[in-house]
Amino acid sequence: MSDRIIYLDHAATTPLDQQVLAAMLPYLSEQPGNPSSIHQLGRAALHAVDDAREAVALVLGCARKEIIFTGGGSESDNLAIKGAALAQRQRGKGSHIITSAIEHHAVLHAAEYLEQFGFEVTQLPVDAAGLVRPDDLRAALRPDTTLVSVMYANNEVGTVQPIAELGSICHERGVLLHTDAVQAAGMLPLDVDALNVDLMTLTAHKFYGPKGVGLLYVRHGVSLMPQINGGGQERRRRAGTENVPGIVGLAAALTMAEERRPSYVARLRGLRDRLIDGVLGRVPQSWLNGDRERRLSNNANLGFACAESESVLLLLDQEGICASSGSACSSGSLEPSHVLTAMGLSVEHATSSVRFSLGLGSSAQDIDDVVAALPALISRLREVAPCV
Numbered sequence: 001m002s003d004r005i006i007y008l009d010h011a012a013t014t015p016l017d018q019q020v021l022a023a024m025l026p027y028l029s030e031q032p033g034n035p036s037s038i039h040q041l042g043r044a045a046l047h048a049v050d051d052a053r054e055a056v057a058l059v060l061g062c063a064r065k066e067i068i069f070t071g072g073g074s075e076s077d078n079l080a081i082k083g084a085a086l087a088q089r090q091r092g093k094g095s096h097i098i099t100s101a102i103e104h105h106a107v108l109h110a111a112e113y114l115e116q117f118g119f120e121v122t123q124l125p126v127d128a129a130g131l132v133r134p135d136d137l138r139a140a141l142r143p144d145t146t147l148v149s150v151m152y153a154n155n156e157v158g159t160v161q162p163i164a165e166l167g168s169i170c171h172e173r174g175v176l177l178h179t180d181a182v183q184a185a186g187m188l189p190l191d192v193d194a195l196n197v198d199l200m201t202l203t204a205h206k207f208y209g210p211k212g213v214g215l216l217y218v219r220h221g222v223s224l225m226p227q228i229n230g231g232g233q234e235r236r237r238r239a240g241t242e243n244v245p246g247i248v249g250l251a252a253a254l255t256m257a258e259e260r261r262p263s264y265v266a267r268l269r270g271l272r273d274r275l276i277d278g279v280l281g282r283v284p285q286s287w288l289n290g291d292r293e294r295r296l297s298n299n300a301n302l303g304f305a306c307a308e309s310e311s312v313l314l315l316l317d318q319e320g321i322c323a324s325s326g327s328a329c330s331s332g333s334l335e336p337s338h339v340l341t342a343m344g345l346s347v348e349h350a351t352s353s354v355r356f357s358l359g360l361g362s363s364a365q366d367i368d369d370v371v372a373a374l375p376a377l378i379s380r381l382r383e384v385a386p387c388v
């Protein structure tokens with residue numbers, strides 16, 4: 001085991017920023033109030049949540065009441081899909097939903113869940129770079145379509161979708177658009193009007209905030225069926241005592257992410273390209289998955305012919321390098337990533353791909369060390385298990 005860790009898995013989660021932690025700490029101990037309580041500690045907690053909501057609304061360019069704080073990205077996706085689809089149907093608006101083939105499982109499985117209650121789901125295909133074609137959305141819209149959900153940026157290959165354009169297509173037909181913007185926060189503009197979206201998901205732990213807290217933006221006038229019933233918190237749309245420290249942390253982290261966005265993006269793009277060019281230049285039979293230009297500035301998803309991603313990840317881990325793959329090991333065999341197969345990759349290529357995702361702590365030295373380690377590591381694997 002190496003003693004130095006090179007963390008290139010920021011798309012999975014990011015470390016909590018020290019300043020964010022400092023903002024949260026009072027609400028973990030000295031300020032224990034419940035925002036629903038009438039006394040001064042309760043009022044202090046309510047104030048903190050109000051201030052956080054205001055800070056978030058500023059970044060999203062929306063009203064405070066359009067923000068619902070949740071328990072994270074998966075919950076926000078579920079609330080958006082189930083909550084909006086059920087409310088729409090209740091108002092007689094039909095029961096057809098459209099998603100894309102490369103969505104996060106929180107969207108795909110929430111939509112699939114609705115099928116047992118009579119909803120119909122269409123999955124839009126993507127092109128070889130992982131992009132949704134606006135014409136495919138136009139063709140998929142039906143008179144009974146009520147909701148479309150397409151992610152802003154993909155978590156595996158980093159492809160950035162033309163959300164504003166998809167939004168205008170939806171709105172011409174009176175259909176709602178939800179976007180999972182989890183990977184976009186801190187990297188791309190989040191203004192909900194410019195993006196043309198009605199619902200948008202964010203989660204704090206992908207932008208140096210705490211885990212287990214997120215938000216759903218819900219455009220004024222869009223109704224939702226709550227998915228957690230109970231007290232009247234979050235304007236009766238999400239019951240449960242507010243995660244006060246988490247919400248304070250989310251707002252601090254989002255504000256900081258937005259402030260540093262231009263320099264962050266420029267710096268990561270340079271490092272990302274150094275990684276991509278370095279690997280493609282030094283590892284034979286390697287390739288880049290996703291679009292070279294229309295991708296997140298921190299994402300490099302690289303394929304290595306005849307080298308199973310799980311084995312690459314284990315060897316990288318031995319060198320202290322943390323990366324990921326979209327493949328999952330189930331019952332001893334590699335399940336290819338649904339994102340890569342939707343982009344047309346063969347099972348072999350999809351199970352030979354590794355995602356490196358950069359972040360605040362990434363340095364040029366980290367990148368150079370990965371580029372230096374990979375050629376020998378890949379050829380070792382190819383010797384042990386030659387390609388058939």
Ligand SMILES: *Cc1c(COP(=O)(O)O)cnc(C)c1O
Nearest residue numbers: 072073074104155180182183203
């Ligand atoms: C991480 C992630 C989620 C899930 O967020 P959690 O807060 O972990 O539930 C949803 N969508 C995308 C695109 C993600 O990357």
